[in-house]
Amino acid sequence: MEQYSTCANCDKRVCESEFSDQGPDNCPTKTMHSTLEEVRTEYAKPDVAEFARQASIQEFECYMRLPEGLTPRNPRVEETAQFAKKMGYKRLGVAFCAGLRKEAGILDEILTRRGFEVVSVCCQVGGMPKETIGITEEQKIKGSGKWETMCNPIAQAKILNESHTEFNVLVGLCVGHDSLFFKYAEAPTTVLIAKDRVFGHNPAAGLYLSHSYYRKLRRKETLPSDT
Numbered sequence: 001m002e003q004y005s006t007c008a009n010c011d012k013r014v015c016e017s018e019f020s021d022q023g024p025d026n027c028p029t030k031t032m033h034s035t036l037e038e039v040r041t042e043y044a045k046p047d048v049a050e051f052a053r054q055a056s057i058q059e060f061e062c063y064m065r066l067p068e069g070l071t072p073r074n075p076r077v078e079e080t081a082q083f084a085k086k087m088g089y090k091r092l093g094v095a096f097c098a099g100l101r102k103e104a105g106i107l108d109e110i111l112t113r114r115g116f117e118v119v120s121v122c123c124q125v126g127g128m129p130k131e132t133i134g135i136t137e138e139q140k141i142k143g144s145g146k147w148e149t150m151c152n153p154i155a156q157a158k159i160l161n162e163s164h165t166e167f168n169v170l171v172g173l174c175v176g177h178d179s180l181f182f183k184y185a186e187a188p189t190t191v192l193i194a195k196d197r198v199f200g201h202n203p204a205a206g207l208y209l210s211h212s213y214y215r216k217l218r219r220k221e222t223l224p225s226d227t
């Protein structure tokens with residue numbers, strides 16, 4: 001079988017050091033030289049170089065060097081505003097889930113107070129029924145026979161594109177809907193809130209609990225294509 005990258009299970013992690021050529025046999029730092037050369041070319045493009053540089057400066061500024069040790073200081077919403085300011089952006093897009101309307105309103109207020117123009121678009125925009133994408137009566141959350149508006153991340157992306165937003169912030173879009181937004185959005189996009197209906201929009205909690213109360217997340221299954 002073709003060797004593919006398994007960094008998540010690597011116990012060498014030499015890429016974090018100056019000995020990055022001493023990884024395991026399937027280490028992409030060792031095996032994917034031509035791709036990494038292409039990547040260098042990308043970073044050499046002035047706009048990409050500046051974006052990457054400012055992102056790393058933002059990362060650096062998220063820590064305080066206190067006598068007791070390195071200490072983080074910026075909540076993600078602060079980081080988002082600071083990064084957008086570093087990049088010189090004026091107009092920001094907020095694509096939000098209707099279920100997180102309140103959070104989107106708070107974010108709009110914060111960003112506006114920080115000097116940005118905020119264009120916000122709700123996932124229900126366009127008011128298209130779920131039948132448009134083939135959802136059946138049995139697959140409606142509110143129940144059979146009820147009107148249900150589909151989430152419309154393509155419309156969210158296109159409206160923000162036409163509004164010439166320079167940077168977009170996602171607030172609680174569902175898994176898959178967020179993917180469509182990324183696919184159609186023209187401006188770079190960051191995620192402020194990743195929806196998690198169980199863990200208060202903190203998906204990492206599922207990982208932290210997967211060896212205790214949410215052990216069921218680790219159950220073994222096969223893919224439909226394997227059966």
Ligand code: SF4
Binds near residue numbers: 006022
């Ligand atoms: S890049 Fe190589 S050394 Fe780094 S984590 Fe992946 S496999 Fe390990």
